[in-house]
Amino acid sequence: MSLRLRLTLYYGLVLGAFLLLSGAVVYGVFHRALHQILDESLREAAAIAVSELRIRDSGHLQNRLPGAIALTVYDAQGRPLWQLGQPWVEVELKTGFLSVQGTRVYNHPLPGGGVVQVMRSQQEALSTLDKTQKTLLMGLPVLFVLALGMGYLLADRSLRPVDQVTRLAEAIAASERYGQRVPESPGQDEMARLTRTFNAMLGRLERTIEREKAFALAAAHELRTPLSLLQGRASLSLERPRTPEQYREALAEIARTAEDLAQVIEALLLLARTHVPFEPEPVELDLLALEVQEQLEGLAKEKQVRVMLELEPTPYRGHPLTLRTAIANLLSNAIKYGPVGGRVWLRTRREGACAVVEVADEGPGIPQGQLERLLQPFQRGAGTQGVRGAGLGLTLVMAIAEQHGGRLRLEKAPEGGLLARLELPEENRR
Structure with a gap:
């Protein structure tokens, strides 16, 4: 029915x-x-x-x-x-x-x-009552039938936008043309909200699909480069006999390339996991930040960078693995791209119902016009030549923030460099 x-x-x-x-x-x-x-x-x-x-x-x-x-x-x-x-x-x-x-x-x-x-x-x-009774018995069924017909016509008229949405959804599913939109109903009633919401959903879906297509192309390009290097180096080494030292150099280069390739694949896998629903767990972000600082202590010593800890108790409910990854990416970026012998600040605190993680450095910072671009996959800032990385760090942090219903903000730090601010609200989590 x-x-x-x-x-x-x-x-x-x-x-x-x-x-x-x-x-x-x-x-x-x-x-x-x-x-x-x-x-x-x-x-x-x-x-x-x-x-x-x-x-x-x-x-x-x-x-x-x-x-x-x-x-x-x-x-x-x-x-x-x-x-x-x-x-x-x-x-x-x-x-x-x-x-x-x-x-x-x-x-x-x-x-x-x-x-x-x-x-x-x-x-x-x-006699008057009898006439009244007969009038009611004869008139009410007629009135009922007429009102029922009008009710069906009104229901049909009210549900026409639903039919339009249904036909459009079927057409999109058949043709994969996500740029189509439903004619929006005028006013502020339920049907008007339905058509506006459906069009907004189609807009988000179109942007998501286009972003995923661009991401897939970029990922294919980024993966093809190290694979080509591996294939070329191996083929070159097998063309003719080499000395043991040459073989060792070739294997060392292949190992470095394979390590870079593994990091890209691991980052892609983590990025894919941010779209999977999870069951929130109690997390102490200050303790996670301390673990990350200890984990990256070797990198900080190599760059002669001092990590300044300003960790306040910051309880939260989220996904421990992805949150640790987000903090690690922000801190490692600040250490790798900051000046040698400089300082990096790692802070955690609560601001009302929001848990905040901040990482700031003394580096040259990033021009305002490049901030949006650096949040895209496989994008790296100027002056990062010689620093190993696939350009997925900030993209992954942003995806983790969205996974928790929060956001990542990049702005100029009071210390002069870049301030990366991870905001995680308790409410509105997806």
């Missing part, structure tokens, strides 16, 4: 219950109103009769009585003193209203004893 039919069915059930309840209420209110009008006419007739008792002019009294009424005055012993019209039924002289054999009777007590009895046929009221 289609969504239109289900919506129409639900609407019909609610509408049917509402119409039945409304019909019952209307009939009940009309029934009560008619009987109140009848009782008021009897009460009015009794009051008129009491006021005209001394006149004994039945003709004058008849002219003042409302409608077809039979009126009888009884004394204290229950004997009729006089009457106007012939009573239709005989009832006891009990004060108040009675309904007997389709007749409404009202007994009004007199001050000195006795009763004024007024009666009137209910046939007119019952």
Whole structure:
């Protein structure tokens, strides 16, 4: 069953219950109103009769009585003193209203004893109620069918944007043309938000696909270079016999190239893992930073760089492996690209609901126009010749930040070099 039919069915059930309840209420209110009008006419007739008792002019009294009424005055012993019209039924002289054999009777007590009895046929009221009942029984089904048809038309009109989204999704899946967009519905209703959200999703999907295509091309190029070097060096070494020293040089070059290739592959694997959902674990970022500093102590000594630790307790919930990788990449970049004999600052702290890791150096920094480019895969800054690396460090850190719902900011450090700031919020984590 289609969504239109289900919506129409639900609407019909609610509408049917509402119409039945409304019909019952209307009939009940009309029934009560008619009987109140009848009782008021009897009460009015009794009051008129009491006021005209001394006149004994039945003709004058008849002219003042409302409608077809039979009126009888009884004394204290229950004997009729006089009457106007012939009573239709005989009832006891009990004060108040009675309904007997389709007749409404009202007994009004007199001050000195006795009763004024007024009666009137209910046939007119019952006939009116019968007509009302027939009108409701005939009109409500017609109204129900018309409203049901209108409900289906409204459901069809409301769901047309959904059909457009569905057809476009099918077309995109068949043609892989991610640049298409759904015509956006005007206004601020649910359908307008749906079409805008779907178009925004398509935009993000298109950018992601284009980025992945560019990344795949860049990765293929970066992997082809070391593989070509390996193949060329090995082929060159096998062309003719070499001395043991030449073989050792060739093998050392092959080992260095293989190590670079392994680092690129490892970085690519880590980058792929950042798109995999994970279960957050308790992490102390200050302790992770201390472990990373100890791990890179050899590199710092080689560059004669002093790592200044400013680690505040920074508890967080995240992925320990990728967070350690992010901190290690930021610190190793600062050490490798900073000046020899310089200083590097490694800081952790909490800022409200956000955990922050900062790495700053005293290097030349990066021009503002190059910051965005350096976040792309396999991009390296000027002045990095001679420093081994694939240009995936900052890309990987940015992906890890996004994996945790955070961001990576690059800006000029107060110390004069580059400040890399990793912000990890507790909320809004993917």
